[in-house]
Structures are given as C-alpha cells and as structure tokens.
Amino acid sequence: MSIPGKIHIDWSTYDPGDGFDAVIGPGGQPRPAAAELAHTLGELSPKELADRQKAAEAAILEMGITFTVYSEGENIDRAWPFDIVPRPIARTEWDGVEAGLKQRLRALNLFIDDVYHEQRMVADGRFPGALIKSSKNYLDACQGANPPHGVWANICGSDLVRDKDGTVYVLEDNLRVPSGVSYMLENRSITKLVFPELFRRQKIRSVDDYPAELFNMLVSLSPRPGDDPEVVVLTPGIYNSAYFEHSYLARCMGAELVEGNDLVVGDDDCVYMRAVEGLTRVDVIYSRINAEYLDPDVFVKDSLLGVPGLIRAWRAGNVAIANAPGTGVADDKVVYTYVPEMIRYYLGEEPILPNVPSxxxxxxxxxxxxxxxxxxxxxxxxxxxxxxxxxxxxxxxxxxxxxxxxxxxxxxxxxxxxxVITLSTVPTVIGRKLEPRHVDLRPFILQGADMYVTPGGLTRVALVRGSLVVNSSQGGGSKDTWVVG
Amino acid sequence: MLSRVAERLYWMARYLERVENTARLVGVFGELQLDLPEETGLDWSLPLTMLGQKEAFKSASGDEDELHFLLSSQDNPASLLNALRSARENARTTRDLVPTEAWRTINELYLGSRKRLKEMANRPSSGYGADIIDRCHTITGILDGTMSHGAAFQFVRLGRSLERADMTSRMIEVAAAIMMTGREELRHQDNSVWRAILRALSAYQAYRQYMRRRIEGPQVVAFLLLDELFPRAVMHCVQVLDEAASQLPRNKATRKEITALKARLESVDVEGLDHPSVKRYVDDLQRDFASIGLAVFETWLNPMRITQVR
Structure with missing residues (x-):
C-alpha cells in the first residue's frame, strides 16, 4: 500500500530489455512467484532501499563473511559482495530442475565408474576413448578403484543459465571441488534480516538442511559403518580463496578442519590425524584439495598440501575421500558435451535438462x-x-x-x-535504484547412499551493467535464491 | 582436537590477553605521567623496555615515536595493532571452534582499529584504551560462558593464564624500575606508583580488601605475586595453568614445570626484595614462564611430535 507523498521504487521505469527477468514478466507485470517481493520492494523509498543494502553490507563485514583474494596486501580476506534483492523461482518449475540435476549426477557417476573399470560406453562406440586418455584429469592411479556405493562425485555444483525464452540450460558440472555453498547459506541468513516480512508472508523453501545433509552423506561413505565415524574437512589452508567455506562447513558439521600435514598414513594403511590426544583414526575426508595434490607419492611430487600414502589408504578401502580422486575426468568442457548421451546410455532416459549447444x-x-x-x-x-x-x-x-x-x-x-546466451536478469540495487543485472545459478547436488539437491542454490550476479561474468574472483556478487510455493 | 588447532587457540588467547594488557600498561603509564612531577622525567621508553621492544624501536627505520610504535605501528610485530591482527587471524582460522559471537567481537574490535589506535597514540587518554579492555572482557566472557569446557577451552586458559602471569610480573618490574631510576624526585612517589600499578591491573579494590593498611611496596608485590584468589595475581594464574594442564592428556612434563614455578613463588622473601632484586626475581619468573610455554608446545602444539596412536 503506498503512502501518499512518499516516493516509491517505481517498477514502471524498470526495463529488463529482451532478456528473461526473474521478477518482472512480459507486459511489466510481476511473475506470480515474485509478486510478494515486487510488492514489498515497491513500498520502499529509494533511500530505504539503499539503507537496507548498506545494513546488509555492514552485517557481512561484522560477521566476517569473506572470500580470500591472493595478494590483496595486508588483509587477505575480503568481504563477500552481496545484493539484497533475492531471485525467486516457482516451486513447480524447480521440481523439474531438481529431477534433471539428480538424473544428470547419477549418469555422470555411472560414467566415471565405467571410465575406471571396463569402459563399456567406449566399447559400445558411444563415447570416444581418445577423450579419456587426453583428459588432464584422468588419473591412472584410480583405475579399478571402488568408492562406496560406486559413487565418485559425491558433491556436485552444476551451473545453470536461463536464456531469453526462459529455457534452463546446464552450462557446466563442477565435479572436482565445487565451492559456494557456504555463501548460499549466509546469503539466506542475511536476507532473513533484510526482508523478514516476506518469509512470514509466503512459503520459501529452507536451505538450512545442507550441512546436515552433507554430513549424513559423508557418514554414509565411512569404511567403519555403525561406529561413530571421524569425518574431516581437508583444506589447502588459510590462503585458499575458499578457506572461509572450508571453515564454515567444518563448523556446521562439527568436523575437524585439517591441512595435509595434520594427517599421516600409518603402516596399517589407515589415515590418522595428529591430535593432542595422540594419533586419531580418520574415516571420511571431505577433500577441498584438487586431486593431483592429494598424495605426493602418486601425483604431484612436490605437493606440500597432500598426504603421502593417502591414495594407498583410499584404494585399500580404509578411508573414503569425497569427491573421489579421479572424478575430474568428467569435469571437462569437452566431456560435458556427452552428458546427454550418458543419460541415454546408462539410464535409458531422455535428459530432463538440456546442455548449452556446444x-x-x-x-x-x-x-x-x-x-x-x-x-x-x-x-x-x-x-x-x-x-x-x-x-x-x-x-x-x-x-x-x-x-x-x-x-x-x-x-x-x-x-x-x-x-552467447543472453543470461536472465534479476533486479539489483544500483545506488538508490533497481536495475536488471545478469545472473547464473549454482545448485549443489549430493550423492552417497541417497541423493539431495539444495532448493535453489547460489545465485551469482554480474554487478557491471551488461556484463556476463559472474565469478566472485572477477568482480561478481551474489544473491539469495528463493524457491517459492 | 588437532595439535595445529590447539596451537592457534592458545595463541589467540595469548594475543588477546596481550592486547588487553598493552592497553592497560599504556593507560597506567599515561596516568602516571599526569600524576608525577614533571621533573621525574618519565617517558614512553620505559614501557617499551618492559615489553622487550626497546631494541626493535631503536632499529626501526620509521619516524614514529615510542607510543605510536607501541600501539599503531605496522612495522612493529609486537605492536598492539599487530597483536590484535594476530588474535583475529588465529580466531579466523579456528572458527570451527571459536564461538561465533566471540569471533564477531574480535573482528569488530579489529575493524577500524588502525585509525583508532593512531588517535590513541596521539591522545592516550582518549578512552579507546578503556574500550579495548571492555571488549577483551566481553570476549573472555563469551569464551568462558559459551565455549564447551573441553580440550579446546583448556588451551585458551593455558594461553591466557601464561600471558597474564607474564604481564603481571612485568608490571611489578615497571614499578621497581621507576623507583630504581634513583632520582631524588621519585623517592617520595612510591605510593602513587604502586597505586597506579594496582589500578592498571584492576587490582586496587581487591588489594584494599586483602590489605587494609596503607599501600606499601612489599605488600603490593606480595599481593600481586602470591594471592591465590585475585585472578591477575601470578599465583592464581599458575593455579589455573595447573588445572588446565591436568585436564589434558600426557601432561606430566608441563605440570613438572608448573610445580617448579610454584616452588619459586612460595619461596620468595618479599620483605627482603629491594628494587634490584625484584628485577632479578622477575627475570627468573619469566624464564619459568618460557619453560612452561616450551613444554606446552612440545607436548601438544607441535604436530610433528604427535607419533603415538591414542
């Protein structure tokens, strides 16, 4: 309801151009899933809008939500760039995306397992074998290994984009060490402070289960089931750009955050951590180190990040590593072009989500x-x-x-x-106004004994007008993502 | 818990305590300069000496004065600013164990501290020192009140108590050194010096309850060294150290060093201490603190020493 005499955010001057906008649909009307949001924003004055954005930025600084930038001078951690206007997606539409993401990860895992075993898909002439051998991320040392549940990529972050006509495409599947999920969680907690009324007035699916789901998935990989498995998060250290996230996830799961030199492989081929109580057996490693640095005995010889003997312990089945070493073979933009074919080959299904034509x-x-x-x-x-x-x-x-x-x-x-895909847009606070900015979306998919998909994911936004580059390392920001209904 | 994490928590606590105590020291010294007659000629080189930063100051290339060097210097690794940065960095890298509210308070204290410490160096009585002490109390309170009292907490107590005992002993040394300057003008100022030291350690009221007579050097030294109940007295800190160590595994070597320190404290003849012997005695205490620190490091904090399966 507008208050006479007060100046409001005016949607009639908001021009999404010929792209797909998440809030304003054809004819300048709000999309159904965005109606409450558009209404609430429309009640704000330009100053109130800018004030809420400023308050959110102050909260981020004080809460210490950061990402690390190499060589930033004295402070290596930098505040996370965030925009207060969330990106709404209708529940009905999301259900289809979720099914598509699960289908995709199941096929990818069957493919990776096949690569490191018989390579049936190659033998059947459905995938060029040359691509495997020439892949930088194919690891010979993983041939014949059997990770729990036959699953190699336990955590996947797939990047989705939406074209002009609204079609959702998969742009790439990040299967090595996908990052960003902690920002998805922090974005939600900040957005709850900024727009509490909107969370009361409509049903927005909660994302807070993620750390528990991640922990349960990791526990399901333990070589000592039934026991109380020791789960650790392995980080390259405090200078890594995603260190905040490693620490965040360890904290949320109550897991130890370890670096390579905290771990040692014993003569019994088991992995131990150097704890004040003495060496303590480790069952599951959530690794945030690229596979080629994991074990200097097998891969990069001078790696200081890894643990000598780790691959031996992993192959012996004494420790689980998520994602399994070797998973990267499917995280390759050429292999990506075959994912629809993998879905047909291994699952006998038609892909629910299309690839970007490549x-x-x-x-x-x-x-x-x-x-x-x-x-x-x-x-x-x-x-x-x-x-x-x-x-x-x-x-x-x-x-x-x-x-x-x-x-x-x-x-x-x-x-x-x-x-070139004209990425869809979401209204974004620029000064005291809302302007359309391009976004992508990274949902996170888990696969262990069961599967889980985050409702929504991390929306990344290119803060520069017209720009299509959303990466935080290159000046992008982020937003909360709402699955509404 | 991991050795490396234990080490960061231990240093976080030490740096926080150092931040608080440096703020206290600057506060008391600023006040003393106002109280003592000008001809006593006290300057900021004395606290620098007490904190072991005199040599570093002399060889520093910048044109900062002593107080800026002590508080806001970026080049002085032991400046309050850098101690605060180290405390924050250790907290940032153990956020899986440090309560979120404690991290936030440390982070807030650090943000903007560079500018404010510079102001404080220009005007030591600006109130920022008191503000720092207040925030440190808040952090201590959050850690004590919300952190699970397991191994992680014991490393916080070890770091805090060792640093605190060290600083209390240095404060005693400051007082002795001021009076040792031998200047005629200072002869009659004992009382104000000791009173200032007690205030700097928030010990004035507690001392008054403990000792109802007028403030006298030997009694103050005895109180600050030997009182078992006052939290900043060396003996109290040593007892906390022993308690914390006894709750950790494999504590024999460390507790042995603690017992040796206790024995040194118990054997002191306070009445017989003149100013030069106070200095020697405090030097001995500081060697004991260093031995305890080394035992803690070698037993628990050095990951390469962890070789036995639990």
Whole structure:
C-alpha cells in the first residue's frame, strides 16, 4: 500500500530489455512467484532501499563473511559482495530442475565408474576413448578403484543459465571441488534480516538442511559403518580463496578442519590425524584439495598440501575421500558435451535438462567455423574454472580474437565453443535504484547412499551493467535464491 | 582436537590477553605521567623496555615515536595493532571452534582499529584504551560462558593464564624500575606508583580488601605475586595453568614445570626484595614462564611430535 507523498521504487521505469527477468514478466507485470517481493520492494523509498543494502553490507563485514583474494596486501580476506534483492523461482518449475540435476549426477557417476573399470560406453562406440586418455584429469592411479556405493562425485555444483525464452540450460558440472555453498547459506541468513516480512508472508523453501545433509552423506561413505565415524574437512589452508567455506562447513558439521600435514598414513594403511590426544583414526575426508595434490607419492611430487600414502589408504578401502580422486575426468568442457548421451546410455532416459549447444573444436570443419565466427561465440578452455582463460566474443577486441584463434588452432582438443546466451536478469540495487543485472545459478547436488539437491542454490550476479561474468574472483556478487510455493 | 588447532587457540588467547594488557600498561603509564612531577622525567621508553621492544624501536627505520610504535605501528610485530591482527587471524582460522559471537567481537574490535589506535597514540587518554579492555572482557566472557569446557577451552586458559602471569610480573618490574631510576624526585612517589600499578591491573579494590593498611611496596608485590584468589595475581594464574594442564592428556612434563614455578613463588622473601632484586626475581619468573610455554608446545602444539596412536 503506498503512502501518499512518499516516493516509491517505481517498477514502471524498470526495463529488463529482451532478456528473461526473474521478477518482472512480459507486459511489466510481476511473475506470480515474485509478486510478494515486487510488492514489498515497491513500498520502499529509494533511500530505504539503499539503507537496507548498506545494513546488509555492514552485517557481512561484522560477521566476517569473506572470500580470500591472493595478494590483496595486508588483509587477505575480503568481504563477500552481496545484493539484497533475492531471485525467486516457482516451486513447480524447480521440481523439474531438481529431477534433471539428480538424473544428470547419477549418469555422470555411472560414467566415471565405467571410465575406471571396463569402459563399456567406449566399447559400445558411444563415447570416444581418445577423450579419456587426453583428459588432464584422468588419473591412472584410480583405475579399478571402488568408492562406496560406486559413487565418485559425491558433491556436485552444476551451473545453470536461463536464456531469453526462459529455457534452463546446464552450462557446466563442477565435479572436482565445487565451492559456494557456504555463501548460499549466509546469503539466506542475511536476507532473513533484510526482508523478514516476506518469509512470514509466503512459503520459501529452507536451505538450512545442507550441512546436515552433507554430513549424513559423508557418514554414509565411512569404511567403519555403525561406529561413530571421524569425518574431516581437508583444506589447502588459510590462503585458499575458499578457506572461509572450508571453515564454515567444518563448523556446521562439527568436523575437524585439517591441512595435509595434520594427517599421516600409518603402516596399517589407515589415515590418522595428529591430535593432542595422540594419533586419531580418520574415516571420511571431505577433500577441498584438487586431486593431483592429494598424495605426493602418486601425483604431484612436490605437493606440500597432500598426504603421502593417502591414495594407498583410499584404494585399500580404509578411508573414503569425497569427491573421489579421479572424478575430474568428467569435469571437462569437452566431456560435458556427452552428458546427454550418458543419460541415454546408462539410464535409458531422455535428459530432463538440456546442455548449452556446444561445438568441439577437435573436428577440423568445426574448428574453421569457430575461428571464423569467434565474435558471436563464447570459447572456453576444457579444464579451467573461475572464468579464467575464456573469450566472450561480442565483448572481445580484434586482437584478443586473433590471439584466441591461435590458441584454439594449436590445441583444439582443449576448447569448446558455445553460442552467447543472453543470461536472465534479476533486479539489483544500483545506488538508490533497481536495475536488471545478469545472473547464473549454482545448485549443489549430493550423492552417497541417497541423493539431495539444495532448493535453489547460489545465485551469482554480474554487478557491471551488461556484463556476463559472474565469478566472485572477477568482480561478481551474489544473491539469495528463493524457491517459492 | 588437532595439535595445529590447539596451537592457534592458545595463541589467540595469548594475543588477546596481550592486547588487553598493552592497553592497560599504556593507560597506567599515561596516568602516571599526569600524576608525577614533571621533573621525574618519565617517558614512553620505559614501557617499551618492559615489553622487550626497546631494541626493535631503536632499529626501526620509521619516524614514529615510542607510543605510536607501541600501539599503531605496522612495522612493529609486537605492536598492539599487530597483536590484535594476530588474535583475529588465529580466531579466523579456528572458527570451527571459536564461538561465533566471540569471533564477531574480535573482528569488530579489529575493524577500524588502525585509525583508532593512531588517535590513541596521539591522545592516550582518549578512552579507546578503556574500550579495548571492555571488549577483551566481553570476549573472555563469551569464551568462558559459551565455549564447551573441553580440550579446546583448556588451551585458551593455558594461553591466557601464561600471558597474564607474564604481564603481571612485568608490571611489578615497571614499578621497581621507576623507583630504581634513583632520582631524588621519585623517592617520595612510591605510593602513587604502586597505586597506579594496582589500578592498571584492576587490582586496587581487591588489594584494599586483602590489605587494609596503607599501600606499601612489599605488600603490593606480595599481593600481586602470591594471592591465590585475585585472578591477575601470578599465583592464581599458575593455579589455573595447573588445572588446565591436568585436564589434558600426557601432561606430566608441563605440570613438572608448573610445580617448579610454584616452588619459586612460595619461596620468595618479599620483605627482603629491594628494587634490584625484584628485577632479578622477575627475570627468573619469566624464564619459568618460557619453560612452561616450551613444554606446552612440545607436548601438544607441535604436530610433528604427535607419533603415538591414542
């Protein structure tokens, strides 16, 4: 209800352009799942809006919600950039996305298990074997290993994007050490402070179960079931960009947060941690270290992050590691293009969620086409994350395109080209106004004895007008995500 | 709990206590300068000496004065600012064990401290010192009142008590050193010096209840060293140390060092201590503190020494 004489946030001046906006639908009307939100925002004055944003930022600083930036000078942790306007998604729509994500992870895990065993999908001619051998993340040491429940990727963070027409695509599956879930949880607790009235007035699915679900999943991997298993979170240390999250999850689960040199593998091939009480047996390691650094005896020799003998203990079945070493073989932007085929092959189902149409540069004809059309394409290296090393065609200079054409020609296996997707938008506080900004979404999927999907996930937002880069390491922010209804 | 985590908690507690005690020391010294006649010529080099920072100050390249060096210097690793940063860093990296409210208070205290410590160095009586002490009390209260009293908490107590005992002994040394300067003007100031020391340790009221006579050097020293009930007296701290150590496994070596320190305390002849012998005695105590610190490190905090399966 508007108060006479008061200036309000005015939706009629909000222009989402030709993209899909999460709050304002066709004809300038709020979408049903966003109606309460649009109404509440519309009752705020521009100053109240800016004040709420400022209060949220102050809370983040005081609560010490940070991410780490390399070489930031004296303080290595930096406040988490957050926007108060949440992104609403209708429950009915979310149910379909959730089913699609579960389907995808089941197929991916069957694929990884197959890669490290008989490679039936290759034998049946449905997947090119050359891609496995040339994958940087394929680990010979994992051949024949049998992680609990046959599941390799226990924690997956899939990036979803929405195109102009509203279609939800999977952009990539992060299967190595996906991060961001702690920010999803913190974003929710801050948003509850900012808009308590909206949580009372409608049903917004809770995300708070995640740490308990994660812990239960990890316990389900223990080699000593029935006992009270010792679960630890393995971090590369306090300088890692996701250290806040490692610490956060350990705290929420009541698990020890360990570094490589806190662990030692005994003569009995069991893993122990160096505790004040003496060496203490470890059953499950939630590893936040890239697999190639886990064990200097097997992988990168001079790794100071890992634990000598860890792979031996893991292969002997004396300790579980999540995600299992070797999982990265399926976290590759070329292998990604085969996920729909994996779903058909292993599950005999049609994919619920589509991939973004992708072109592999390995095929010579495709390579030429990609190089000629660089300006209309997004080109990504197969193995990088965090938005590094990619070319966004429409935003690139002629010189960058020339440089990239050279890179792609030199190593076509390592590149995938995709059409530019006009990412959907969500209203975002810019000064005292709301303006549309592009977003993506990273839900988190767990698979152990059971499966679990976070309702919603981490919405990342490109704070610069028109920008499509949402990574926090490159100036992106984040928002709470509401599954409403 | 992990050795490495125990080490961070122990240092978090030590740094917090150091932050509080440095603020106390600066407070008392600022007040003393107001109370004592100008010709006594006390300056800020004395507290620097007491905190073992005199040499570092001399070799520092910056143009900061003693008080800035002590409080807000970025280059002085032992400045209050850097102690606070270390406390925060140790808390940040043990957030799985430090109660959230304690972390928030430490973080808030740290944010903006650089600017405020600079102001405090310009005007020591600005009130920020008292504010720091208050916040430290809040943190201590949160830890005592909400942290589970298991092993993690015992490492907090070990760090806190060792640092506190150390600082109380240094305060006694400050008083002795002031009076040892031998200046005629100071001869008649004993009373104000000891009163200031008691105030700095929040011990004035407790001392008054303990000793109803006028304030006299030997009695103050006896109280600050030997009282079992006053929380900042060395003997009390030593008892807390022993209690904390006894609740941890494999505590023999550490408790042996604690017992040796206790014996040294019990054998002191307070009446016979003149100012130079106070200094020697405090030096001995500080060597004992260092031995206890080393035993704690070697038994529990050094992960490479953990080799036996529990």
């Amino acid at each position: 072109h592999q540069c390995e095929d010579p004809e495709t390579l030429e086409w990609v190089v000629e059309n660089l300006q209309q394409l997004v080109v990504k290296p197969a193995n990088e994350s965090g938005g590094y090393g990619m070319l966004v065609g429409p935003k690139s200079t002629a010189r960058e395109r020339k440089e990239f054409a050279g890179l792609v020609r030199k190593n076509p296996r390592n590149y995938v080209a995709q059409p």
